[in-house]
Amino acid sequence: MNQWRAVSQKSVFKAKLFNVKEIVFRNKNGIEKIHHIAERNTVVSVFPLTNAYDIYLISEYRYMLGKIALEAIAGHVDKKESAIAAAKRELKEEAGISANQLEEIARIEMSGSVFKNKAHLFLAKGLEFGETDLDDDEEISVVKMPLEQAVEKVMTGEINHASSMIGILMLDKLRKEKKL
Amino acid sequence: MNQWRAVSQKSVFKAKLFNVKEIVFRNKNGIEKIHHIAERNTVVSVFPLTNAYDIYLISEYRYMLGKIALEAIAGHVDKKESAIAAAKRELKEEAGISANQLEEIARIEMSGSVFKNKAHLFLAKGLEFGETDLDDDEEISVVKMPLEQAVEKVMTGEINHASSMIGILMLDKLRKEKKL
Numbered sequence: 001m002n003q004w005r006a007v008s009q010k011s012v013f014k015a016k017l018f019n020v021k022e023i024v025f026r027n028k029n030g031i032e033k034i035h036h037i038a039e040r041n042t043v044v045s046v047f048p049l050t051n052a053y054d055i056y057l058i059s060e061y062r063y064m065l066g067k068i069a070l071e072a073i074a075g076h077v078d079k080k081e082s083a084i085a086a087a088k089r090e091l092k093e094e095a096g097i098s099a100n101q102l103e104e105i106a107r108i109e110m111s112g113s114v115f116k117n118k119a120h121l122f123l124a125k126g127l128e129f130g131e132t133d134l135d136d137d138e139e140i141s142v143v144k145m146p147l148e149q150a151v152e153k154v155m156t157g158e159i160n161h162a163s164s165m166i167g168i169l170m171l172d173k174l175r176k177e178k179k180l
Numbered sequence: 181m182n183q184w185r186a187v188s189q190k191s192v193f194k195a196k197l198f199n200v201k202e203i204v205f206r207n208k209n210g211i212e213k214i215h216h217i218a219e220r221n222t223v224v225s226v227f228p229l230t231n232a233y234d235i236y237l238i239s240e241y242r243y244m245l246g247k248i249a250l251e252a253i254a255g256h257v258d259k260k261e262s263a264i265a266a267a268k269r270e271l272k273e274e275a276g277i278s279a280n281q282l283e284e285i286a287r288i289e290m291s292g293s294v295f296k297n298k299a300h301l302f303l304a305k306g307l308e309f310g311e312t313d314l315d316d317d318e319e320i321s322v323v324k325m326p327l328e329q330a331v332e333k334v335m336t337g338e339i340n341h342a343s344s345m346i347g348i349l350m351l352d353k354l355r356k357e358k359k360l
Contacts, residue, residue: 013192015218017294020195040295060292063186063293064294065289071292106337109249111342112242112244113243114198115198115295116245139183160289161288162290162291169346172353173331173349176356
């Protein structure tokens, strides 16, 4: 299948939210090459949708991007936590929303190489609204808009965060196919 | 805007394809916290489409994922290279395709935090076919299929690579809106 085989790997750097691994590959001629990958815990993104097809997104200042970004509600899956439990928790913490129904619509690999990170996308329906429970360092605004408008923002590039784009485009397609 | 201000940053690990940066943040009370981010060069993904709405994808064994993945043609933007030049180069190298027309359809942030990586997505039209020019360690099959079928594979999860999903869903939407 692949002439290069991994012969060893070790962790060479640990951050709070990711690890860097060094992997040694060897081919049939005994030639070796080294690759590094950075590996992050699985994340979840949640797309709460009302019966009137309004969607809730969040607006948050992203230091890494140097801008306020409009994104789906999202966060890491904690240790020993299931993806659906993380989705439920983030939905409540970030947007104060409880959902009667959480349906996984996609499991994504954010990259095929170099940066390893899985994302599980959930549709949330049957919404009830309460208080948020933000981390100390989270400054978030919840934004409600018609799904159509979110789709437009994806197509024009105003929403350009990868997993948020995927969830919104998938919901649009499911709605057009009368599956929502 | 944000009570935490970055007061210093330094590079703490360098791999061939990414760097790890350590950033110190301080709030108004003088409390500090440290974040690490991994930063990778910009990538391009290219979606070649025929007049009959067939799309070309690639099938490649991805060690990091432990599977053969069906993805868009993609690669890193080299130093001093424009994104469109990288798209043109990868299209030729990986699929042996030259395109009369390359149109940027999206600029994506693959993540809002932790893993910094931009992706530029290009639609390629006016296709001409020649020889591929693969790197020594690339083992790639080019796969042609109707755009509809690629969309179906995204919706069922068979194609689950983030930027590939986005490009395919955007092309589907543009086609439905008679913009393709």
